[in-house]
Amino acid sequence: MSFLANANSISWLIGGPQGSGVDSAANIFAKTCAKEGFHIFGKREFYSNIKGEHSYFTIRISEKAVSSQLEEINMLVSFDSETVFRHADKVSPGGIIIYDSSLAETVLDEVPSIDFQANKRIGKLLEDSGQPLNLSGMLELAKARGCIVYGLPYYEMIEAVAKNLNDPKLSKLSRAVNVMAISASISLLGIKKDMLISAIQEVFGSKPKLLSSNIEAAEYAYSYIGTKFDTKNIKYKITPKDVLKDYVLISGSQAAAIGKILGGCRFQTYYPITPASDESEFLESNQIIDQVDGKNGSVVVVQTEDEIAAITMAIGASLTGVRTATATSGPGFSLMAEALGWAGMNEVPLVVTMYQRAGPSTGLPTRHEQSDLLFAINAGHGDFPKIVLASGDIEEAFYDSIKVFNFAEIYQLPVIHLLDKAISSSIQTCKRFSNDLKIERGKFKSVIDKNQSEGTAGHFQRFKLEDSPISMRVPIGTENAIFWNTGDEHTEEGHISEDPENRNKMMDKRMKKLDLALEKIAENDKAICYDFESDSKNVVISWGSTKGAILEALEKLSEEGSKLRFIQVRLLHPFPTETVKKFLTDAKLVIDVEMNYSSQLGSLVQQNTGREIDYKIVKYNGRPMSTTEIYIALKRILSGNNERRIILDGGT
């Protein structure tokens, strides 16, 4: 089974020890291919470690837009032995492996960063096929499947580059081995050298010394392939496409940060945590904001002492009328629960950008999961209104970053924007984002006329009980509008009240905002149904980052004659029951797909619509779902398999 419709689409992987430049090499490769007119989807995998453990970056390049990864690899690029040990068995027949020829005899047991479990697994693979427990054994296995291997003597190549550059500092130059590896792969793929050089210039442009040595290294490796190897029978060659006009190559955390800037976020707090910190750091490095009127705006990014301070500081800032957010991941969000209730109680607009990772507890801190859905919905004690919106990909992350601020201000409540590591750390070619969006601030004034204060002694009724559950909001510091806030139940002015009648009125007022939100929020922000109009009766339902992989799997199934509907639920709370019910009309099979153990969306669907989930496809090994494995699982279900819960286990 292969997802490669034609040769002009490739699944590529580079690996290496953390800190050896895997990320920058992958970025150069991605940029090079994007410049050639290809769509890119790249996914980062790394350990919770700074230096030495195995990290890798998979990149799909394709003529068509892609937003998911595959199980198979068509080209494996390495400069250490561990990458070959861990990934060579995933290289498809006809695929290519680039490796360091001096490492051919490396013994599996001698690679200290390969943990016991992986060592056992790889060892068994080699033993079962009668191969020696070394790198050559791995390569022989791959060759037996029809893979082509290219051994590069990196050390000798570096020596040659040093000679060309007249620079004897070999150890420094040896750091360019990552660029040599990708340059070799680019040469093998038949991509023109100038695109590679221009990508290197973009990545190392600000460091002239690194730039020249990397270009020299790249040029050398590029020509080395041409002169030393016969590359005619390579299956995977790509031919340049039309230029991708007005496209950006961007990560999810960058997209969310840029959305915040456009959406008017001017204050963000955070406490360092993977994978959420990337967003705050990007925001801070763009803290001076260009404006249409030629003036500069700015966003103040504050690193706090913990996540409780992060959310409470953000709430304090929001009270001054500023669009405010905090960004975190599961463990940090756990600490924020109490303050979330305070924001709900005091009707404070607040955005919490929640980058999920694999839990519980510290879990797999650098790995993938969507297991905080029910927690996000239920976070905080007592009943209070909040909105939970989940983006399905990098582009949605951008546009939703603006929407969540609108929701927060229109409904005056905390909004949790659910993302996960598969969105934040992945990169993708996206159509350049539009500036043409609306900022909606709801009932908000910063000037109050003296006669408008209606409370006792001329106080402002911040929580005025009227027909609408939403009252006029003013920033603290506004003249003629003094009010109070308290986490206690309170009067219209915000003073403590334990009166039972007042309590009911205030609870009703706050909770009714959820009904209003359900009434007013646009249908395609609630849920989207792909192929609803078709006559397909089998339905896949999911949320968040699984979108890309599902859509591609469904496309392939459709080509094969099995059409399925796909419901992507975006608004998770308040739950868009009517919308989802409509999309489930006539459904024969309902298949819930989620990257968590307990099918959390599935239980929400059942609870709200009454419709049972027929099949569950789940994954919780910390690796994101690939199109390949979703496709296979759906095939099994459609062919009458009676397993009600399928656990996916792909990924390295």
Added chain:
Amino acid sequence: MAELKLADYKTTVHNDWCPGCGDFGILSAIQMALSEMQIPRHKAVIFSGIGCSGKTPHFINVYGIHTLHGRVLPFAQGAKIANPDLEIIAVGGDGDGLGIGAGHFVGAGRKNVDIPYLIFNNEVYGLTKGQASPTLRLGEKTKSLVTPNTNNSVNPIALAFVSGFTFIARSYSYDVKHLKDTIKRAITHKGIAFVDVLQPCPTYDDIHTREWFQGKNKPDSEKAVPRIYKIEEAGYDGIIHDESEVNEKMSKILEFSSEWGDKIPIGIFYQNELVPSYHERIAENIKDYFARPPSNQEISDIENKPAARIDKILDKLQIN
């Protein structure tokens, strides 16, 4: 503008503190300070934590934000960073600030946001009926404790100093004039100002009572000699004029902070405005921060279109 009177800073909200509570003196001192400084009512915001002291904002006729247990400082700092034009005062109890909120106390010292912070220090958790607070000393047994206190006490003055507070003072709730003057100094101080306000809890603290502070219960003296003395009257000046003075002051502060029993110092132990405030640190990177802080930026035009342009950022990510 008409002069604001003391009464203008009072609300009509029923005050439910116990009769004789030290909080009353603190409340009056805050109201007097605001009135004497003629701070416009809408410009002032009182942030509080949870506990008896947490109710303070409801009795003061300015903006009042009654937050969560232990979290008053980050709430207040967020507001002050977003809008440095506000006159923000943070208040809370000793359990609030030095128990559950101790991490924020340390964090606030490191940031030096321009806020005065008053701890109503009565050694007990009053509103939950008299448990030992972080300032009650080891082995002391107030009347609602089952056994003598098994925890040692924290030294708030020393903690404030090592955390980086740039103004550290102590006052006493029944010396309203001293307290009011100290609060005014804390408000005008540039940076984070900590005022440790000693305060009897007439209901639960039967050890350090008003009489105890007055020295009336000393067994060996005929005449009551108040335990509290003013360090300025003893010739001490806590103001730092030059960084080289900090080390010398440090030992003095630690000495003062460990005095207790017969002699309890109050006054300004330390004031150092040579340390840049958090706001000044922001302005290093955002040059027009004081003129256009987050709260003073238009984020959209009259057609609700975003004021920001993201083109330059996107250009850097553009493929070709």
